[in-house]
Amino acid sequence: MNAFVQLDLTPLLIGVLAAIACALPGNFLLLRRQALIGDAISHVVLPGIVVAFLVTGTITTWPMMLGAGGAAIVAVVLIEAVRRLGRIEPGAAMGVVFTAMFAAGVLLLEQTDTSGVHIDVEHALYGSLESLIWLSADGWGSLLDPVALAGLPPELPRMAAAAALIALLTGVFWRPLKLSTFDEGFAATLGLPVAAISLGLVVAAAVAAVAAFDAVGSIIVIAMFICPPAAARLMTNRLERQVAWSVAFATLSAVLGYVLAGWGPLWLGGTHAVSAAGMIATVSGVILALACLLGPHRARVGAAREA
Amino acid sequence: MPSAEVRLAAEDGRAMRPAAPVDSPFAVQETTVSYGGKPVVFNVDFVAPPNSMVAIVGPNGAGKSSLLKAALGIVPSVSGRVTVFGEPLAKARRRIAYVPQRASVDWDFPTRVIDVVLMGMYRELGLLKLVRRAHREHATACLARVGMADFADRQIGQLSGGQQQRVFLARALAQGADLYLLDEPFAGVDAATEKAIIDVLKSLKAERKTVIAVHHDLATVADYFDHVLLVNVRKIADGPVATTFTGENLQATYGGRLATAHIDQLKLASA
Numbered sequence: 001m002n003a004f005v006q007l008d009l010t011p012l013l014i015g016v017l018a019a020i021a022c023a024l025p026g027n028f029l030l031l032r033r034q035a036l037i038g039d040a041i042s043h044v045v046l047p048g049i050v051v052a053f054l055v056t057g058t059i060t061t062w063p064m065m066l067g068a069g070g071a072a073i074v075a076v077v078l079i080e081a082v083r084r085l086g087r088i089e090p091g092a093a094m095g096v097v098f099t100a101m102f103a104a105g106v107l108l109l110e111q112t113d114t115s116g117v118h119i120d121v122e123h124a125l126y127g128s129l130e131s132l133i134w135l136s137a138d139g140w141g142s143l144l145d146p147v148a149l150a151g152l153p154p155e156l157p158r159m160a161a162a163a164a165l166i167a168l169l170t171g172v173f174w175r176p177l178k179l180s181t182f183d184e185g186f187a188a189t190l191g192l193p194v195a196a197i198s199l200g201l202v203v204a205a206a207v208a209a210v211a212a213f214d215a216v217g218s219i220i221v222i223a224m225f226i227c228p229p230a231a232a233r234l235m236t237n238r239l240e241r242q243v244a245w246s247v248a249f250a251t252l253s254a255v256l257g258y259v260l261a262g263w264g265p266l267w268l269g270g271t272h273a274v275s276a277a278g279m280i281a282t283v284s285g286v287i288l289a290l291a292c293l294l295g296p297h298r299a300r301v302g303a304a305r306e307a
Numbered sequence: 308m309p310s311a312e313v314r315l316a317a318e319d320g321r322a323m324r325p326a327a328p329v330d331s332p333f334a335v336q337e338t339t340v341s342y343g344g345k346p347v348v349f350n351v352d353f354v355a356p357p358n359s360m361v362a363i364v365g366p367n368g369a370g371k372s373s374l375l376k377a378a379l380g381i382v383p384s385v386s387g388r389v390t391v392f393g394e395p396l397a398k399a400r401r402r403i404a405y406v407p408q409r410a411s412v413d414w415d416f417p418t419r420v421i422d423v424v425l426m427g428m429y430r431e432l433g434l435l436k437l438v439r440r441a442h443r444e445h446a447t448a449c450l451a452r453v454g455m456a457d458f459a460d461r462q463i464g465q466l467s468g469g470q471q472q473r474v475f476l477a478r479a480l481a482q483g484a485d486l487y488l489l490d491e492p493f494a495g496v497d498a499a500t501e502k503a504i505i506d507v508l509k510s511l512k513a514e515r516k517t518v519i520a521v522h523h524d525l526a527t528v529a530d531y532f533d534h535v536l537l538v539n540v541r542k543i544a545d546g547p548v549a550t551t552f553t554g555e556n557l558q559a560t561y562g563g564r565l566a567t568a569h570i571d572q573l574k575l576a577s578a
Binding site: 031172173174175176178179181182183185186188189190191192233236237238239241242 | 376379380381397400403405407411412413416417418419422423426429430432433434435462464478
């Protein structure tokens with residue numbers, strides 16, 4: 001049991017918190033038909049983080065946040081420029097810009113010496129969830145021991161803060177978010193700042209993406225923005241319950257994915273664990289597939305509409 | 308003897324800005340809307356008389372909806388001034404109810420009929436106030452007024468088009484406004500819904516409210532409305548239906564797009 005606290009508790013918690021932090025804004029992005037934005041953000045943060053590292057030489061929170069934020073702004077400007085100059089639709093412009101920026105980030109990584117810190121292409125994709133262990137712990141009692149708590153991997157409080165902030169904002173701004181997601185024009189006539197709400201949602205998604213990116217890599221981020229909310233939509237016809245389902249699915253994906261990655265191959269007679277991030281994303285995809293097949297509201301309500 | 312401001316304006320050679328009419332529930336002045344390039348609404352002035360029912364009429368693409376949306380600040384206007392009950396829009400929002408086009412939202416959105424109506428009470432509920440029984444009863448009463456009380460717990464996508472339109476009207480009623488702005492409220496609805504909606508609108512007029520609707524069915528203008536605003540990018544004419552809804556004005560509004568035979572069948576004002 002001590003080994004569990006030392007080796008598995010923190011990665012598990014970080015995985016769950018990252019999944020929830022991404023799934024919460026993902027619900028609204030999905031309903032606004034902006035699910036791709038989560039995908040785009042998780043890609044464009046890479047060059048931003050690499051540049052921030054090159055400039056400051058550290059991978060502490062604030063330079064990374066600023067780098068990622070800067071990259072997001074560059075991306076938005078580029079998307080708008082490509083859309084206007086190339087006269088192509090926004091989705092295509094977004095696709096071009098975020099893949100190009102991610103590729104640039106990969107090149108930048110390869111050309112620079114980042115061997116001193118664990119920032120490399122593989123890490124960017126899969127993160128390093130398994131390495132976020134709590135060495136100073138020697139059992140459950142360590143949760144109450146200030147000395148042991150000081151040895152927690154910094155990703156845990158960072159991810160916890162991001163998840164708590166996003167949960168709080170989602171709760172406080174629930175009504176304006178729901179209203180402007182359903183009917184932006186009507187929300188505007190009430191005097192709600194619809195443009196600011198829309199921007200705030202994207203910023204919240206960016207905060208989740210940047211916080212999670214460092215700990216768990218972009219694969220989980222992309223999967224968690226879309227899979228749990230999409231599966232949750234098929235379970236219920238009420239937004240309140242959809243968000244609750246999405247949190248449950250995100251948690252389930254993280255826990256089940258982590259366990260399967262660590263022990264699954266051994267159960268099957270293999271010798272090596274597989275990537276936890278990859279397995280978590282896979283589990284979320286399987287949950288979505290099951291919801292598509294079995295979810296009570298999979299038939300979509302349009303089918304019941306009168307002629 | 309012209310006032311100082313008038314003389315100044317005349318000397319400058321700039322257009323005169325008439326003072327905002329204080330007693331009108333809804334007035335737009337020199338409103339121009341453009342989505343990049345050609346304006347879709349150009350320099351429209353319109354003053355709605357108090358307690359009137361106004362139809363905004365014009366061909367497709369004439370800027371009827373854009374005029375309404377720009378007046379409400381949903382889309383940006385290039386120029387123009389909006390006055391609601393003598394006050395600028397920002398100060399008068401709580402006196403306005405708005406019914407957008409039904410097709411402007413995704414009806415697969417995961418929410419119930421009653422929740423949509425409660426959205427109309429956002430000003431009262433704010434960010435965090437709990438929805439209490441009184442709120443719910445008010446929302447249900449608004450649904451009952453459009454004949455939809457039995458559908459309160461339905462998911463909105465399970466409704467027919469006409470029922471969805473009635474839910475939108477119920478949400479506007481829940482706003483408890485004095486001015487009702489509706490964008491194509493009769494578009495694609497069944498006859499029963501059309502009757503239900505016009506009954507509610509007429510009851511609003513009886514309550515001394517003002518109703519302004521973008522309307523596309525020329526055949527019902529005279530039956531449903533007492534005032535008409537004819538637009539085709541520019542304002543063609545406005546005034547009481549009895550004097551303004553003439554064949555001549557309609558020809559000017561629709562250009563060659565309206566067959567003379569069709570005009571002959573309409574209940575028109577005797578020109």
